[in-house]
Amino acid sequence: MAHQFEDLDQQHEADTLGIWLFLVTEIMFFGGVFAAYAIYRWLYFAAFAGGSHILDIKLGAANTIVLLGSSLTMVLAVRSAQVGNRRALILFLVATMILGGVFLGVKAYEYNQKFVEHVVPSLDWAPEGEALKLLAPGGLDHAQLYFFFYFAMTGLHAIHMIIGMGLLLWLVLRARKDDFTPHYFAPVEVVGLYWHFVDIVWIFLFPLLYLIGGRY
Amino acid sequence: MSQPIVPQKTYLLVFLCLIGLTVLTTGVAFIDLGPFNTVAALAIAFCKMLLVILFFMGVRYSSGLVRVIVVAAFFWFALLVAFTMSDYHTRSWTPAPDAWSTTAPPTHP
Numbered sequence: 001m002a003h004q005f006e007d008l009d010q011q012h013e014a015d016t017l018g019i020w021l022f023l024v025t026e027i028m029f030f031g032g033v034f035a036a037y038a039i040y041r042w043l044y045f046a047a048f049a050g051g052s053h054i055l056d057i058k059l060g061a062a063n064t065i066v067l068l069g070s071s072l073t074m075v076l077a078v079r080s081a082q083v084g085n086r087r088a089l090i091l092f093l094v095a096t097m098i099l100g101g102v103f104l105g106v107k108a109y110e111y112n113q114k115f116v117e118h119v120v121p122s123l124d125w126a127p128e129g130e131a132l133k134l135l136a137p138g139g140l141d142h143a144q145l146y147f148f149f150y151f152a153m154t155g156l157h158a159i160h161m162i163i164g165m166g167l168l169l170w171l172v173l174r175a176r177k178d179d180f181t182p183h184y185f186a187p188v189e190v191v192g193l194y195w196h197f198v199d200i201v202w203i204f205l206f207p208l209l210y211l212i213g214g215r216y
Numbered sequence: 217m218s219q220p221i222v223p224q225k226t227y228l229l230v231f232l233c234l235i236g237l238t239v240l241t242t243g244v245a246f247i248d249l250g251p252f253n254t255v256a257a258l259a260i261a262f263c264k265m266l267l268v269i270l271f272f273m274g275v276r277y278s279s280g281l282v283r284v285i286v287v288a289a290f291f292w293f294a295l296l297v298a299f300t301m302s303d304y305h306t307r308s309w310t311p312a313p314d315a316w317s318t319t320a321p322p323t324h325p
Contacts, residue, residue, distance in 0.1 A: 012219065016282055024289040031293040035300050042304065061242045065235055072231040075272045082221050196272045203264045206238075207257035211245040214253045 001184075008183060015186045019193045030201055033156065037149050037208065044145065047138025049213030051146030054119060054131055056110065060210040063106045064202065070099035071199045078192045081175075081185035089188070090175050096195070097168045100161055107158055114147070121147045153205055160198045167191045220277055230271040237264050 005011040041048045077092035118126040119135075121144045127135050135143040171188055174180065180188060241260040249256060270276040275286055 013279055013281070016278060017285065020282055020285050024285060024292075027289045027293055028296075031296055034293075035297050038297055038301060039304050042301070057242065057245070061238060064238050068231060068234045068238065071234075071268060071272050072227060075227050076224065079222065079224065079227070082219070193273055196268050199272075200265050200268050203268070204261050207241055207245075207261050211241065211253070211257050214248055215246050216248045 012186065015190060016193070019190045023193065023197050026197060030156070033149075033153055034204070034208075037153065040142075040145055040149070041208075041212070044138060044142035045213070047135070047142030048146045050134045050136075050138045051119075051143050051150065052210060052212035053134050053215065054117065055150075055210050056113070057210050057215060059106055059110055060206055063103050064206045066099050066103050066106070067199050067202050070096045070103070071196055073099060074192050074195045077171075078185070078189050081180050081188045082182060084182040086175060086178060086180070089180065090172055093168055093172045093175065093188075097165055097172075100165050100168070104158060104161060104165075107154065111151075114151075119143075119147055121145075121151065150209055153209065157198065157201050157205060160201070164191070164195050164198055167194070219274065222271075222274075222277075226271065230267050234264055234267055237267075 001008055001011055005014065073092045073095040077089055077096060080086075080088035080092055114120050115124050117131050118124050118128060119131055125144055125147075127140065127143070168191065171191055174187065237260050241257055244256045244260070245253065247253075269286065275283060
């Protein structure tokens with residue numbers, strides 16, 4: 001316990017409040033992008049629906065489940081720290097990293113697909129064949145805007161995940177040194193809250209990017 | 217207020233609910249509901265977010281202060297979207313002379 005606190009409960013309260021204040025700034029950070037997305041989806045709905053239909057809905061849904069799974073292992077890691085089970089803590093932290101890695105791997109494959117289909121705005125924008133047929137009705141320029149949003153939003157999300165993976169690695173190293181006890185595991189809890197937040201961002205990105213306009 | 221140790225079963229149950237909702241939202245995308253496709257997708261995402269915040273992030277067991285911070289954050293985000301969208305939605309209601317328009321206004325003889 002740090003000396004400025006009355007007791008462990010107060011310290012725990014301060015830890016939780018602190019990370020939540022940081023997450024509030026993150027909500028506003030992502031909020032700006034989401035608000036911009038809302039405007040342009042409303043203005044150029046046909047183009048956004050066309051762009052959305054190019055994405056692989058199966059990969060998106062599978063990745064959502066992988067990420068939700070990583071949130072489960074994360075919360076179980078926090079619980080293991082709470083009850084003082086070091087072996088389980090390390091195991092669940094590593095499991096969370098593996099699931100995070102799977103998510104990023106699938107994301108990397110999806111990004112590569114965009115280059116194959118030439119639907120990367122600015123860098124490789126020359127949709128043809130099937131992609132062109134889907135994008136043309138909404139206007140190619142507006143479809144390009146959709147892909148700007150796709151890469152900006154999933155990219156920001158992926159950067160957050162990479163940072164989260166780094167934090168998880170740091171936790172594993174500290175747990176191996178037996179740094180955490182049932183009385184002191186604030187770092188595990190705080191990184192957990194961050195990881196769940198990143199999960200929530202994806203919970204919204206999946207329907208907003210993959211499920212526009214329905215697939216019927 | 218000490219944090220309770222939540223049984224693993226609770227977390228597993230929440231996880232299964234999240235998976236169920238993911239399958240549901242994907243399935244609904246294949247049914248034609250008109251504008252309600254978007255409504256359904258956002259409503260399901262909101263439910264998933266609540267599950268994660270309340271159980272995984274433990275806000276269910278948090279103090280009132282933490283809850284106020286969380287609610288305030290989303291309230292602020294709602295303001296951001298509401299005011300921005302109300303601006304864009306109402307711009308066309310009162311056509312104003314546009315200084316940047318490429319078509320020149322009729323000139324006086």
